[in-house]
Structure formats: C-alpha cells, structure tokens
C-alpha cells in the first residue's frame with residue numbers, strides 16, 4: 001500500500017510539475033492521512049526568472065509556511081547507489097539541519113541520524129538517492145496524520161535525490177552542490193515551502209538551483225524569517 005501511494009504521488013507530481021506543495025489525502029491504517037510533495041527543479045541559468053522589480057520593491061514576504069513539527073523524528077540515509085559517499089551524505093544532511101536549527105535558535109527541529117542495526121529497524125524518515133522517471137533534482141515528502149481536531153500533524157518525511165543528475169561536494173561548476181540542495185530539502189522537511197520566485201530570487205528556498213551554485217549553503221533573509229516564524 002505504501003509503495004502504491006508513493007508511485008501515485010510521483011506520477012501525479014510529474015503531471016503537475018515543478019514547485020508544490022502538492023497535497024494528497026489518503027487513509028493509512030484506516031485513518032485520514034495526508035502527504036505534501038515539494039519538487040525541486042534544476043535551473044539552467046543563474047536567475048533564470050527575471051526578478052519582478054515591482055514585487056521586490058513591495059518588500060515581499062520571502063517565505064511560505066507549512067505545519068511545524070511538534071517533536072523531532074530520527075532519520076536515516078537509505079539506498080545502495082551513491083554518487084557521493086554515504087557517510088558524506090549523512091554528514092552534510094546533518095550540517096544542513098544544523099544550519100536551520102542555528103538560525104531558529106533551537107536544536108529541536110530535526111531528530112538524530114540513526115542508521116538502525118545493520119540497516120534494520122532504521123527510522124521511517126529517510127533520505128535516498130534514486131532514479132526517478134522525471135527531470136526533478138529532488139523531491140521532499142512530508143507525511144501527516146489527522147488529529148481529532150481536524151488539523152494535520154507531520155509524522156515522517158522522505159527526501160529523494162535524483163541519480164540522473166551530477167552531484168558534487170567540492171563546489172565544481174558542472175554538478176549540483178549536495179549541501180546546497182540538502183539545505184533546501186531539509187527546509188521543506190522543517191515546514192518551509194517555496195517563496196515567490198520572481199520576488200525572492202536569492203533565498204535558499206527558491207524553487208530551483210543551477211550547477212555550481214553554492215549560495216544555498218547558507219540562509220538568506222526570507223529563509224531566516226520563515227524558520228523563526230515556524231519555531
């Protein structure tokens with residue numbers, strides 16, 4: 001059932017394309033559940049979208065919020081194929097989470113990395129490199145369950161990084177910088193969406209990234225305002 005939902009979500013996201021979040025309601029163990037899907041695209045050129053000067057002048061709110069986590073959940077890195085060493089992926093994912101937690105002045109947004117015992121009993125929340133039948137660079141999913149009062153509370157997350165694009169950690173110009181993309185995707189996990197791309201071209205949560213781009217390794221005004229509005 002879980003695999004089915006997963007396939008359905010990716011198929012629907014391929015049709016809708018780019019941005020999100022796309023929200024899908026379903027039932028899990030008989031209870032109303034929901035998944036939010038955030039798509040990160042590759043960007044061919046730096047600042048491919050011409051900044052909207054009027055919007056920039058109107059001091060836009062350069063963040064978008066989803067629900068915050070009540071308590072952190074532990075996470076793992078899964079999969080068998082890695083364009084970057086698995087331990088490096090774990091280290092940089094942790095670093096990306098630390099960037100957000102430091103900006104929010106809290107250590108309690110994300111849980112700890114826990115790879116389980118020999119890969120078994122690893123946490124339900126995980127990141128993985130995977131081949132995807134679409135051009136996306138990365139996809140973040142946040143699963144939520146409905147509370148008795150009708151609101152939704154996030155319970156677990158998944159990040160898929162595409163194996164069909166080149167990755168690097170040394171900042172070279174012909175590949176996507178893993179820490180930059182991890183900072184963006186963990187921002188989604190925390191509960192941030194994409195700000196208006198024409199008015200907010202410099203944010204880490206801008207919906208696209210180009211090869212060799214490193215500025216998403218750090219947070220920008222809207223990102224910091226957003227994470228502080230949530231936590």
Ligand SMILES: [Zn+2]
Nearest residue numbers: 038039040207
């Ligand atoms: Zn995104």
